[in-house]
Amino acid sequence: MPVRTGAQYVENLQKHPREVWLRGERVDDVTTHPALRRPIEQIARLYDLQHDPELAPVLTAPGPDGARVGRAFLPCRTPEDLAARRAAYRAWAEPTLGLMGRSPDFLNTTLMAFTESPGVFARLGQRYADNIARYYSYVRDNDLFLTHALITPQTDRSKGASEQQEQFLHMGVVSETAEGLVVRGARMLATLAPMADELIIYSLPGLRPGDERHAACFAIPIDTPGLRLISRAPFDDGTRHPFDHPLSSHFEEADCLVVFDDVLVPWDRVFLHGDVELANALYAETDLRQHTAHQTGVRGLVKLQFVTGLAMKLSQSVKIDGFLHVQQKLGECIAAVEQAHALLVAAEAEYETTATGTVRPRFNALQTLRVVLATQYPKLVEVLQTLGAGGLLMMPSAEDFGSPIADDIARYYRGAEMSAVDRIRLYKLAWDLCGDAFGQRAVQYERYYAGDPVRILAMNYVAYDKSECFRLVDRALALAGDPDTPAP
Structure with missing residues (x-):
């Protein structure tokens, strides 16, 4: 079939x-x-x-x-x-x-x-x-x-x-x-x-x-x-x-x-x-971790890009994106997106070859991406909550547009250069993602979909190839020489 x-x-x-x-x-x-x-x-x-x-x-x-x-x-x-x-x-x-x-x-x-x-x-x-x-x-x-x-x-x-x-x-x-x-x-x-x-x-x-x-x-x-x-x-x-x-x-x-x-x-x-x-x-003796993390990493990147794009559009709708502290928060969102993208590309570029001759993405890069998704997505949602501020709490409903107060809705809910219906649609989307129970479930999911985030970070240490880091430390230790060696 x-x-x-x-x-x-x-x-x-x-x-x-x-x-x-x-x-x-x-x-x-x-x-x-x-x-x-x-x-x-x-x-x-x-x-x-x-x-x-x-x-x-x-x-x-x-x-x-x-x-x-x-x-x-x-x-x-x-x-x-x-x-x-x-x-x-x-x-x-x-x-x-x-x-x-x-x-x-x-x-x-x-x-x-x-x-x-x-x-x-x-x-x-x-x-x-x-x-x-x-x-x-x-x-x-x-x-x-x-x-x-x-x-x-x-x-x-x-x-x-x-x-x-x-x-x-x-x-x-x-x-x-x-x-x-x-x-x-x-x-x-x-x-x-x-x-x-x-x-x-x-x-x-x-x-x-x-x-x-x-x-x-x-x-x-x-x-x-x-x-x-x-x-x-x-x-x-x-x-x-x-x-x-x-x-x-x-x-x-x-x-x-x-x-x-x-x-x-x-x-x-x-x-x-x-x-x-x-x-x-x-988990350890099959390639399960690499291949599932590859899929969830791509999905997570899309999710990070979505919440970042929404935060940027929301900021533009009322022209707060010109303020330095807002640009800082949006810059942090962009950094999280780029970090996730870079880890995906690195995992593929530094691929590993299996015993059967197939290839898989590099484990440590994907494991780090799991940490990024579990920690950064909740932070990006908090940025969306902060930038939306009280405006997220006062949006009218779809039924209000066909009611006797429709003129008030059109007048008082407009954006800087945006109609009321477009701004309300944008803020409703943001609330569904960052304030509604559905959105909070999405935050909880990202924290725990790959398991206990504490264990994920611990696995980063346990499974990590420490040889490169130790080689640099050993090189630095060698600079000290022996304590009984005369100083130059």
Whole structure:
């Protein structure tokens, strides 16, 4: 099957009803539900871009059999391939302004990374490596959309998964049968899960001895019996006017708790189970970190550029951009954008060659970019809040334009050289990004999407090649000589 269209994506959702709970009610059809319909439309547009005459060569490339597949699925052989992949990531990030953090290309790269490291999965037996290879081909050739759930519920964080009040409060394997694994418990945080086709499960490093039942890596369809998705309360329930809420009315991601109610995972969908050490090693011993960070880095760059552009336009709308302290803040935003861009280019230019002859972006540059996104995006949002000041709090609603006070709206909300409707539209966009619950979720997402930012910084130190820095220190130490050497 060639790359999908948006209509085919939506049709597949309709053909596979899944158990989704939202505001205490079960959702019958996610494609028509008021809180989910518009985000699904946005994802469908991404799939349609694969058929756009100008973007198809950017987003797709020939697969093993010659049919075009999503570029994120394919390993890179040259640095030019890495640059082409960055262009593909950007072509999907721009339509959503970088606000959909788990667009389909993200986990496409994960599957590709897993398949590039068959020896890791083969440690438990060749069938597990064969399973991941077959599954990768299946998802690639059917152009499916995956979500994942990596985190255990935030119950008692001082204890491991096997030490909780209930044995399977955290997702674990209850039993092995002839058909496969029986899985019970919960995982989070499955972003866009109601809109996805499949769910893949693996673990963040941190499992402890005794957690063997909780060490599992597998994938199942979202409509698998016993799989239940409990969505957080939506920021838009379908009633928000796009003029008042241009972002939250289109890009709601519906983060979910995933409940496994004795779910059967067929053996051909199992990639790892029962080995704590191996489950903890997946991040370090596959190229997962490099390839996912490449995608999220490009998406994050688009998001930084968006908030920076919005801050500049907002400043121009009331002509505060001539003040030095405002220019300083805007300069800081631009510096964050350029830093992110430079790290992406550096990661590709200083690429690493794998044991199989493929290339991957340099890890340390991408790891630093993760730190940049987690720390700089919240700062840029704060700049937007500061520059918008009280004006962000007093914008009228779309309904006011057709009311008896329309003349007041037109007179008193105008900008320096901008009509009231244009200025209000701009400030509404800014508030949706920096003040509304939707925007605050986007800040929290950027802080934690890659994990605990403290651990990310610690990993920068632990995994860093310190030899160049130490070589310079040693050169400086040699200048001192020995204490008993006569001074010149």
